[in-house]
Amino acid sequence: MDYQLNELQQMLQQSVEKYIERDYEFATRQQLAETELGYSEQNWQQFAELGWLGVPFSEQQGGFGGGATELMVLFESFGKALLLEPYLASVVLAGQLLARVGNENQIENSLAGLIAGDLKLALAHSEPGSRYQLSRVACEATGTGTGYHLTGHKALVLNGQNADQLLVSARTGGAVDEPHGISLFLLPATTPGVSIRGYRTVDALQAADIVFDQVELPADALLGSADQAFEHIEWAVDQGIAALCAEALGCMEVLHQATVEYLQTRKQFDVQIGKFQALQHAAVDMFIALSQSRSMVYLAANKAAAPLPERRAALSAAKNFIGRAGRKLGQSAVQLHGGVGVSDELNVSHYFKRLTAINTWLGDDHHHLGLYSDGMAAE
């Protein structure tokens, strides 16, 4: 048993914590969220210089040689900062998927650019009718002899409007909800026939609905083997889940600390409201939720590379637990702040909203409860 970070991981942690403290104050973040782009390109370039954009990629691919634990370290701090830059979309989901299944050419053309900060990616997978079911893909790619015609509608593509290249899942075989028969394609976002409708989300991030209308793709747009993409998509989503769990932990830490400080300073009935036992117990419940969430974040990072069904059980357990803990903790933080807890001006509102949205992204607590429970039945 060893729950300590190694020396390199500790250095990464110090580097990201220092950056967040110095360059990512809440007020700065709020201003950034209001800009047209919604995040800072300058920050992104700085991430590249600091080597963060290469963290989960092998040294051979030009990366840092890290994995889920290194991403955990980054994302806990990202959560504390309410980071706006599209790291999850570009690096964790799309980048890792590309690194896993891309051929030499695709990796050389796209991954190197990603690590250098010259190029952003997005994974277009979920669809209007798919809810959180990863194998439900109605988008179709039909062979044309020289390539493919891609048609369909992708929903809530994280950072879809700012990506230079899109990784798109589409059915090349099988029934609409079958894992087999799903393929991945890599294409420039400017390809004719691709319509992108971008929007902000409740947590001040950005996503897009993307419609593909008879988009002509060359044969070499195929990423990995035809029909075989499902297991890789599931794997990439699990890496995303582990990262999101760590980000939620960072949000929870800030909310817990802010609430305890508020209980210590706010006075009503001539005493600090933290003197009231009912409120003390609510704060203790928050502490317990936070503490156990940390354990589940470690578990998720630790099992992110494990084979199925071990990985499925651990990651779904973590996402479910943190979804519930985050909801409870976030609601308590708002409640214990009273009226100011629902004002937009206070940072608490924004951490609460991000925690809520994290529960939705990549499957909510109930979805993952179902996966976990179904896994129990299959044992």
Next chain:
Amino acid sequence: MQLEFSAEEESFRLEVRSFIADNYPADIRARAEAGTALTKQDYVTWQQILHRQGWIAPRWPVEYGGTGWSPTQCYIFEEELTAASTPRVMPFGLTMLGPVLMAFGNDQQKQQHLPSILDSSVWWCQGYSEPDAGSDLANLKTQAVLEGDYYRVNGSKIWTTYAHYADKMFCLVRTGNDGRKQQGISFLLLDMDDPGVEVVPIITNNGLHVVNQVFLKDVKVPRENLVGEEGAGWTIAKYLLGHERTVIAGVAASRQQMRRLESIARQERSNGESLWQDNRYRDRVAEVKIDLLALEQTNLRVLGDEAAGREPGPEASLLKIVGTEIQQRITELLAEAVGYYGLPYDRQVLMQGWGDEPPVGPDYAATLMPHYFDWRKSSIYGGSNEIQKNIIAKAVLGLG
């Protein structure tokens, strides 16, 4: 025991229902059903329609313009209004100030204010909470100093709902500093366009502007705008908070939201079927529905006591706690029902709907998650749920 409504009561229900069907303007209905923000004019228009029918203040005594309905009829009436998604009748004048003036106001104050409350020509707001007086309302610091025929008022009120719409404000002010905090509080009426009144918006977590901070700087309020005696403010406030809580339970509104939830869940897809066919989801809806049934039965039981002439007791606190918890759970289930499409956020759409633009995702999705965020306020306002539990512990259980 007779747990069902009588035949007369059911026919009264049909009369109300058909009035609404015939008189509820379609444009307001469309906005209300979509959950987008209603305008001040929407509220006023609907209240004036009810006023013309003589139904705007059913609980007021007949001599003041009430309907003379039984408590059960009032309940049925409110249930029908809510079921038809009509705009909430603003409580500030009709539910709060009106009864206070009847109980504590002088003849001149009644003559001056009750008619304009009834015909909705004057919009009132409530000036109670202050930055340092929330749960501890008696800690309020806004000073009213008598100078000849005027009070000079200085201080600040916060969380003031629709202060930016209001013509007038009823507020609690401090006129004395001796004895217990509660003793030096008075109840005062002031004009929002008086010099020295400044309304500053507070944006809430859904991005919208409903509440405000109101700054009062050397505002001159005529002495005759004092309601009741100097120092009677706390007694009046307690009287009024009781009124607010029975409204807050919101059974009819929750039933309406449950119907909306079912309709949405029937349209959403999960694993290739409708979400409503997903037992895992529907079971959780069922649980809330059972809790709502228990609340409704409790509400009716309290109503029965009221009809039998017993004063509502601390049950009001119970109804507020359980009512708001259920409302909040429904907002959660609604946001969750639409999956990923709960996430897109567009402030314009919350204000005005999608208009001619095709919606992102289903047209019902955009308001659900912001509404969940916003509704966290319900366990905080009107006396937080913690304060309500204190009341029950003290007044019912004899603890503390």
